[in-house]
Amino acid sequence: MESLVEMRGIVKEFPNILANDKVDFFLDGGKVHALVGENGAGKTTLMRIMFGMYRQDEGEILIAGKRQSYTVAGAQKLGIAMVHQNFMQIPQMSVLENIILGHAPQTKARGIIDYKSARTRIQKLLQDMGMKLNPDMLVQRLSVGERQKVEIIKALYIGARILIFDEPTAVLTPQESGELFKIINQLKSEGKAIAYISHKLNEVTEIADMATVMRRGKVVDYMTRESGEMTRVRLATSMVGQDEFEMVVSEKKPVGAENILEVKNLWASDPHTQSLKIKGLNFSVAKGEILGIGGVEGNGQQELIELIWGATKQLEGEISLDGKDISHTGVHERREAGLGYISEDRMITGVSAEASIQENIVGGKESSAEFSRAGLLRNGAINDKTLALIDQFDIRGGRLNLPVKSLSGGNMQKVILAREISRNPKLLIAAHPTRGLDIGAINFVREQLIAQKEKDAAVLLITADLEELLALSDRILVMYEGEFSGEVRNVSEESIQEIGLLMGGIVKDAIAKENGGKHEAEAH
Amino acid sequence: MNITQLLGLTVRLLVPTLLVALGGIFSFRIKVFPLGLEGYMLAGCFLAVTGTYLFGSPYLGMAFAAILVMLLALIFAFFVIELSVNPVICAFAINTIVAGMTRFLMIPVFGSSGRIYLDSALALPRFQVPIIKSIPIVADIFNNHSALVYVALLLPFVIQFVYYKTNYGLSLRATGAYEEAAVAVGISTRKVRYIALMTTGCLAGLGGAQLSLTANLFNVGMTDGRGFTALAAIVLSAGEPIRAFLGCILFGLCDALVLNLSSEGIPIQFLSMLPYILAILFAVMPPVIRKLSERTAFSKLQLRIRQNDPEILASRAFHHSVNSEE
Ligand SMILES: Nc1ncnc2c1ncn2[C@@H]1O[C@H](COP(=O)(O)OP(=O)(O)OP(=O)(O)O)[C@@H](O)[C@H]1O
Numbered sequence: 131m132e133s134l135v136e137m138r139g140i141v142k143e144f145p146n147i148l149a150n151d152k153v154d155f156f157l158d159g160g161k162v163h164a165l166v167g168e169n170g171a172g173k174t175t176l177m178r179i180m181f182g183m184y185r186q187d188e189g190e191i192l193i194a195g196k197r198q199s200y201t202v203a204g205a206q207k208l209g210i211a212m213v214h215q216n217f218m219q220i221p222q223m224s225v226l227e228n229i230i231l232g233h234a235p236q237t238k239a240r241g242i243i244d245y246k247s248a249r250t251r252i253q254k255l256l257q258d259m260g261m262k263l264n265p266d267m268l269v270q271r272l273s274v275g276e277r278q279k280v281e282i283i284k285a286l287y288i289g290a291r292i293l294i295f296d297e298p299t300a301v302l303t304p305q306e307s308g309e310l311f312k313i314i315n316q317l318k319s320e321g322k323a324i325a326y327i328s329h330k331l332n333e334v335t336e337i338a339d340m341a342t343v344m345r346r347g348k349v350v351d352y353m354t355r356e357s358g359e360m361t362r363v364r365l366a367t368s369m370v371g372q373d374e375f376e377m378v379v380s381e382k383k384p385v386g387a388e389n390i391l392e393v394k395n396l397w398a399s400d401p402h403t404q405s406l407k408i409k410g411l412n413f414s415v416a417k418g419e420i421l422g423i424g425g426v427e428g429n430g431q432q433e434l435i436e437l438i439w440g441a442t443k444q445l446e447g448e449i450s451l452d453g454k455d456i457s458h459t460g461v462h463e464r465r466e467a468g469l470g471y472i473s474e475d476r477m478i479t480g481v482s483a484e485a486s487i488q489e490n491i492v493g494g495k496e497s498s499a500e501f502s503r504a505g506l507l508r509n510g511a512i513n514d515k516t517l518a519l520i521d522q523f524d525i526r527g528g529r530l531n532l533p534v535k536s537l538s539g540g541n542m543q544k545v546i547l548a549r550e551i552s553r554n555p556k557l558l559i560a561a562h563p564t565r566g567l568d569i570g571a572i573n574f575v576r577e578q579l580i581a582q583k584e585k586d587a588a589v590l591l592i593t594a595d596l597e598e599l600l601a602l603s604d605r606i607l608v609m610y611e612g613e614f615s616g617e618v619r620n621v622s623e624e625s626i627q628e629i630g631l632l633m634g635g636i637v638k639d640a641i642a643k644e645n646g647g648k649h650e651a652e653a654h
Numbered sequence: 655m656n657i658t659q660l661l662g663l664t665v666r667l668l669v670p671t672l673l674v675a676l677g678g679i680f681s682f683r684i685k686v687f688p689l690g691l692e693g694y695m696l697a698g699c700f701l702a703v704t705g706t707y708l709f710g711s712p713y714l715g716m717a718f719a720a721i722l723v724m725l726l727a728l729i730f731a732f733f734v735i736e737l738s739v740n741p742v743i744c745a746f747a748i749n750t751i752v753a754g755m756t757r758f759l760m761i762p763v764f765g766s767s768g769r770i771y772l773d774s775a776l777a778l779p780r781f782q783v784p785i786i787k788s789i790p791i792v793a794d795i796f797n798n799h800s801a802l803v804y805v806a807l808l809l810p811f812v813i814q815f816v817y818y819k820t821n822y823g824l825s826l827r828a829t830g831a832y833e834e835a836a837v838a839v840g841i842s843t844r845k846v847r848y849i850a851l852m853t854t855g856c857l858a859g860l861g862g863a864q865l866s867l868t869a870n871l872f873n874v875g876m877t878d879g880r881g882f883t884a885l886a887a888i889v890l891s892a893g894e895p896i897r898a899f900l901g902c903i904l905f906g907l908c909d910a911l912v913l914n915l916s917s918e919g920i921p922i923q924f925l926s927m928l929p930y931i932l933a934i935l936f937a938v939m940p941p942v943i944r945k946l947s948e949r950t951a952f953s954k955l956q957l958r959i960r961q962n963d964p965e966i967l968a969s970r971a972f973h974h975s976v977n978s979e980e
């Protein structure tokens with residue numbers, strides 16, 4: 131059978147790095163072809179070439195057997211659409227406007243948009259895909275999962291038959307991922323050709339029909355589901371190029387007595403709606419402890435991080451770090467007091483994308499004696515430090531003066547890690563620290579967090595990934611609607627069920643009843 | 655002077671600024687701050703008088719101004735889009751060059767300097783609008799204006815339609831909001847940007863033309879900061895045409911009051927400040943009010959928590975299960 135897309139011998143070179151080195155890749159109608167590989171392996175680059183965003187230096191692309199050379203606009207005419215790693219949507223516009231953007235149907239009077247026919251078509255597509263979305267809702271009001279649906283409808287709206295998904299589940303909750311898989315299977319049954327990039331190998335084995343593994347710009351392995359070769363072990367080993375592969379798990383320790391972070395009766399509200407987001411939390415993180423905060427995203431985790439970090443102000447309550455009250459200090463003072471923060475939104479609060487690696491590394495510490503003297507930067511010292519960290523943290527493609535935005539997603543994350551960890555924090559807040567990282571890098575990050583704990587620092591880990599929560603935490607608190615629905619002290623594989631219930635706000639019967647009783651007593 | 659006369663004067667005074675503001679919105683929407691409006695407007699004033707003088711018709715003069723200022727905007731667009739010159743620097747260059755050139759060209763074109771009057775035969779014709787002219791009060795305000803006044807009063811609504819109902823409007827808003835996303839769906843943002851910047855030139859040129867042709871003269875520096883007033887209207891309206899219209903009405907009213915009251919002995923310097931004071935108030939008030947109300951709501955909630963308000967405590971479902979272990 132002739133492939134719908136065939137890429138032959140694709141070569142793409144960026145300054146100083148060969149992102150794609152003679153790569154072959156194909157897509158068939160009705161099949162999902164997964165593309166996996168380490169951070170910076172060149173997956174996104176290859177897909178951007180297929181999508182017409184980049185032009186290859188060498189090699190050719192055949193669409194339905196015909197050699198083609200095109201830009202993004204041309205790709206859309208050929209029926210190729212891409213669901214990007216960072217959504218290409220306009221938050222201030224409605225769902226409908228985002229979908230028809232660039233392809234708006236017109237009335238008889240040219241140039242005037244036929245909103246009526248657009249709406250009918252979109253409603254039909256939504257219905258066909260079983261999606262519940264209001265076309266008039268502003269995109270900025272949507273959850274990440276809903277925004278992804280918009281992206282998919284956008285592709286179907288232009289009649290795409292080739293869909294590229296770049297790490298679609300990296301930002302989704304498990305429920306949302308489940309919905310996405312249903313959608314992908316439906317697209318498959320309609321005969322669409324699908325390219326699927328992911329670092330989550332269980333997803334790949336679940337939905338892909340074939341998988342290509344890339345490493346350092348080259349294809350290193352190819353396998354099909356039919357042949358029965360497509361297993362997690364095989365994928366993992368060919369990704370990292372080792373024979374054996376295991377995820378790092380931290381050794382659980384009983385919680386120590388000396389607290390680094392103490393939070394007492396913390397309350398906070400949304401400044402615009404005045405609704406309560408954090409409702410009287412009490413907890414502490416001890417020296418040498420990794421405290422995991424689990425829960426479905428949007429239950430106050432983000433607000434809690436911002437309060438501890440000092441980005442927002444609490445209504446009431448006290449936060450102290452190593453015995454010092456920091457409740458009313460600013461971000462800078464808290465950093466000086468020993469707070470480190472690996473932020474979840476790497477592009478916005480994590481790094482300054484336009485600035486170079488070394489500027490990102492020294493940022494916030496530029497006036498310390500290590501990096502400056504008499505008000506002048508010690509560029510020699512800064513560069514040495516940067517090079518050492520690039521080496522130590524294996525920041526692929528990293529070099530001096532390179533703007534951080536031209537690193538791959540995973541390597542950007544490593545810049546943040548390098549900066550925060552190299553400052554030896556007393557408390558390290560790690561928010562979704564391995565999101566979008568390959569398994570090698572995930573292990574690396576896990577080792578770094580464990581090393582922090584072994585150095586007697588306290589680590590506050592916030593993650594929506596259950597596996598990670600269990601692998602790293604010594605103790606787990608589950609958040610539900612701005613409160614802790616429960617605590618898990620002896621973390622083990624079996625804790626997963628209990629956590630699942632707590633995530634849904636379900637506490638074991640007895641406790642709940644007892645609570646209800648006390649609760650009423652207090653209220654009256 | 656009575657109130658209807660005052661409003662009639664307002665209409666006449668607000669139109670040039672309105673045209674300039676509406677033009678500027680197109681640039682503002684694609685995130686090019688239209689600091690060159692003053693220059694475009696002044697060029698429009700001068701070119702309209704020149705064109706009227708050369709071709710013997712105010713309408714040809716107007717077209718002449720609109721087209722040439724649009725070409726000036728094309729040069730600006732070329733520098734900004736193709737050569738990535740900073741638009742602020744480019745706009746200042748335009749303002750300076752236009753101020754100098756209009757002064758310099760007066761002598762070769764008209765053989766005089768400082769101020770030139772057009773023949774009264776070349777004055778803009780005024781219209782008696784059929785129905786409007788017979789309605790009492792309304793006639794005093796809206797009747798007996800020149801053609802462009804009527805066009806300008808409808809234009810905010812036309813532009814509103816263009817923004818929200820046409821393909822170009824959608825592309826324009828997308829380009830301004832998130833250019834990469836617009837590119838990703840295959841919109842030629844380069845074209846969108848050129849059209850927007852040139853429309854700014856065209857409308858601002860017309861605004862200048864209206865200013866000089868209603869007065870039937872050109873005067874060195876005659877725009878006198880109106881381009882910046884237009885800019886204030888744009889910023890206050892956040893680029894929404896109808897809101898910008900309201901802003902221009904306000905400024906026009908202030909201008910009319912100034913003309914009126916100064917003849918009654920109130921110091922003119924004070925009155926001329928009025929529109930700017932109003933502009934600042936209008937710009938500053940909404941965020942201040944919002945901040946204040948957020949602050950009070952915050953303190954109220956804080957107090958309720960501190961006083962153990964039962965309703966607030968009742969909003970918690972789990973509190974004790976975790977706390978009891980502590
Ligand atoms: N626009 C660019 N300019 C310069 N270098 C780039 C650019 N885009 C990517 N690179 C480099 O090319 C290499 C491959 O990047 P790519 O984004 O394709 O990786 P990836 O496999 O998608 O990684 P990840 O899993 O982290 O997203 C990286 O080393 C990256 O730094």
Ligand SMILES: [Mg+2]
Pocket residue numbers: 173174175215296538539
């Ligand atoms: Mg990528």
